[in-house]
Amino acid sequence: SIVSPLLRTGYHFQPPMNWINDPNGPLYYMGWYHLFYQYNPKGAVWGNIIWAHSVSRDLINWIALEPAIKPSIPTDMYGVWSGSATILPDGTPAMLYTGIDRPNINYQIQNIALAKNKSDPLLREWVKPGYNPIAVPEPGMNATQFRDPTTAWYIDGHWRMLVGGLKDGRRGVAHVYRSRDFKTWKRAKHPLHSALTGMWECPDFFPVHEAGVQNGLETSQFAAKYVLKNSLDLTRYDYYTVGTYNNKTDRYVPDDANGDYRRLQYDYGNFYASKTFYDPAKQRRVLFGWANESDSVPHDKAKGWAGIQAIPRKIWLDPSGKQLVQWPVEEVEKLRAKPVSVANKVVKPGQNFEVTGLQSYQSDVEVSFEVSSLEKAEPFDPAFSNDAQKLCGMKGADVKGGVGPFGLWVLASANLAEKTAVFFRVFKDGYGKPVVLMCSDPTKSSLTSDLYKPTFAGFVETDISSGKISLRSLIDRSVVESFGAGGKTCILSRVYPSMAIGQNAHLYVFNNGETDIKVSHLTAWEMKKPLMNGA
Ligand code: DQQ
Known part of the structure; x- marks a missing residue:
């Protein structure tokens, strides 16, 4: 192909x-x-x-x-x-x-x-x-x-x-x-x-x-x-x-x-x-x-x-x-065109919503989430302390959790058969302290078969006790470059959708946990094309 x-x-x-x-x-x-x-x-x-x-x-x-x-x-x-x-x-x-x-x-x-x-x-x-x-x-x-x-x-x-x-x-x-x-x-x-x-x-x-x-x-x-x-x-x-x-x-x-x-x-x-x-x-x-x-x-x-x-x-x-x-670097913001914003929108367990009004295949998305309660956070198995990637491999975006997975589906097809999930999932360690996992899950990113689709993940050393956490994703056709909690944890993924391409790519916010998540603020910008080496 x-x-x-x-x-x-x-x-x-x-x-x-x-x-x-x-x-x-x-x-x-x-x-x-x-x-x-x-x-x-x-x-x-x-x-x-x-x-x-x-x-x-x-x-x-x-x-x-x-x-x-x-x-x-x-x-x-x-x-x-x-x-x-x-x-x-x-x-x-x-x-x-x-x-x-x-x-x-x-x-x-x-x-x-x-x-x-x-x-x-x-x-x-x-x-x-x-x-x-x-x-x-x-x-x-x-x-x-x-x-x-x-x-x-x-x-x-x-x-x-x-x-x-x-x-x-x-x-x-x-x-x-x-x-x-x-x-x-x-x-x-x-x-x-x-x-x-x-x-x-x-x-x-x-x-x-x-x-x-x-x-x-x-x-x-x-x-x-x-x-x-x-x-x-x-x-x-x-x-x-x-x-x-x-x-x-x-x-x-x-x-x-x-x-x-x-x-x-x-x-x-x-x-x-x-x-x-x-x-x-x-x-x-x-x-x-x-x-x-x-x-x-x-x-x-x-x-x-x-x-x-x-x-x-x-x-x-x-x-x-x-x-x-x-x-x-702040200069990338010069490429931002028409913004679309969403505020104070609650996403119930198992729900999602589409962010409409922009072409998201080449975009910059900033979201602030608020978790309503950490009560249902799953217990954290310390065996995974050094292995975020393995943990996320087992608990991908479609695996229901207590607090999360919640985050973005980017480069998603209209029927959601293709989507790259960038999300957080919150656990609680033996002392009741929250442990935040950030994942970039490309396993559903494409229906094309011969692709390398590694799940990527890292822990986020952020204080989520207030319930707040932010996510930014730079989406660029076959790139999803994400920054968790203001840049404490970063994950760049390459993905190659077969349907969610150009105008057929959609952007969603999802919540697969048992706890309500509020999008306190989301802004998404289409990104203009800069001069790029004459191409
Ligand atoms: N690429 C490696 C370097 C080496 C270069 C790292 C060769 O160690 O100098 O990707 O292209």
């Missing part, structure tokens, strides 16, 4: 065609946001990777430029893999990236490219200085698991960068390299951090302001709290911890001693190889993440494209200090 062209996203970042994966080297420079990304110019599957390059004034409207970095020197002849941007003291942007230097084996070497002309705000040309490579695998290091340098930070006369790696077959490591001049780099004896999780791809390490402050910090600014993120090859999720950094020893310690295994995720859905940058224009830290297709490879090839970037998110430390909060 051929996938409808109407499933191509409207306002999520995409080139006109072909495969994309990791965001690379995001930065703000002379009034422009730059995004580079792993791109196959020859097809809709991974391969022939180069760094494609787009620029934007607002992180939403994008203009495609010529590719920035391609294989051209002995140390990157067989691949230019992921990396990050650092602005040097003289103002020159530099890209640290991984090169593959030989055929048939992914032997990994770290390289640098410099902006050729720092007075060009579009940074169109990049040069690879003769002192490449800047780091090679040492004897005893796993040379095929050694990649993805971070943005470098400067403290007390030294630059540092991290490179992801794997030790002894199962220990994920963030190697530290130090340099005085950004040319000669030496590996520190101890990694910044490591854990028994498998390979750490695309590490990201940055300071955060004190709990609750939404502004971001420049990467070289020393702070009391830091975030370390790693992308786990094994599970394909991006995990992070909040902790402290000792710049004398270059060691990082998560606040939660078990943090590496507790597995906080940026996003509990399809979101990988993400990377942040500090945006001095709006004093915020912005997160980019890659959302792969969940479609089959033959479908990807038939469509001629695969992969998108999530809507960039502002990211900051939650008032609890224990986790991050993420929210779509």
Whole structure:
């Protein structure tokens, strides 16, 4: 079966065609946001990777430029893999990236490219200085698991960068390299951090302001709290911890001693190889993440494209200090057209209502729910404390509960044979404390058979004792990108309806619990199409 062209996203970042994966080297420079990304110019599957390059004034409207970095020197002849941007003291942007230097084996070497002309705000040309490579695998290091340098930070006369790696077959490591001049780099004896999780791809390490402050910090600014993120090859999720950094020893310690295994995720859905940058224009830290297709490879090839970037998110430390909060950058709201609102509408057990008056296949929906009572919350089995996904797999949107499931059916067909459910379900633990689960359930999203339809879920650390909880979903044809409780828990899903496409897609609020749910307020906006790389 051929996938409808109407499933191509409207306002999520995409080139006109072909495969994309990791965001690379995001930065703000002379009034422009730059995004580079792993791109196959020859097809809709991974391969022939180069760094494609787009620029934007607002992180939403994008203009495609010529590719920035391609294989051209002995140390990157067989691949230019992921990396990050650092602005040097003289103002020159530099890209640290991984090169593959030989055929048939992914032997990994770290390289640098410099902006050729720092007075060009579009940074169109990049040069690879003769002192490449800047780091090679040492004897005893796993040379095929050694990649993805971070943005470098400067403290007390030294630059540092991290490179992801794997030790002894199962220990994920963030190697530290130090340099005085950004040319000669030496590996520190101890990694910044490591854990028994498998390979750490695309590490990201940055300071955060004190709990609750939404502004971001420049990467070289020393702070009391830091975030370390790693992308786990094994599970394909991006995990992070909040902790402290000792710049004398270059060691990082998560606040939660078990943090590496507790597995906080940026996003509990399809979101990988993400990377942040500090945006001095709006004093915020912005997160980019890659959302792969969940479609089959033959479908990807038939469509001629695969992969998108999530809507960039502002990211900051939650008032609890224990986790991050993420929210779509405010600029996305410029795409909002005609709003439709609903207020003070009670949804009885087993009931639902349709939100009408807009085309919801490309929309932004914000809802505030109020739960009338938590009395009927189901008992929480602590065996699932670390397994929201499994719990939601068992208790999907159609499984009746006490408090919830309640939430949205998005990209739903008129007969409801197709629908993606984004919802909450509230449990009560042994002490009577509410436990909130957020799920994105695509099991009924499409009648097409050969799709990957994983249920995604995370717990939401929010105080629901007042009964209040909010949900926002960015719906974009084959994307459902959701933010629970103001961005405490995020889930991006890719879905490919066969009927709920374009004008045939509907939006509902549902309640499959035994407790009344009030929609205190719902606003849904149709979303306009931004400039998207000329497509
Ligand atoms: N993708 C890149 C690697 C990185 C992986 C290759 C993560 O550098 O580790 O395209 O998706």
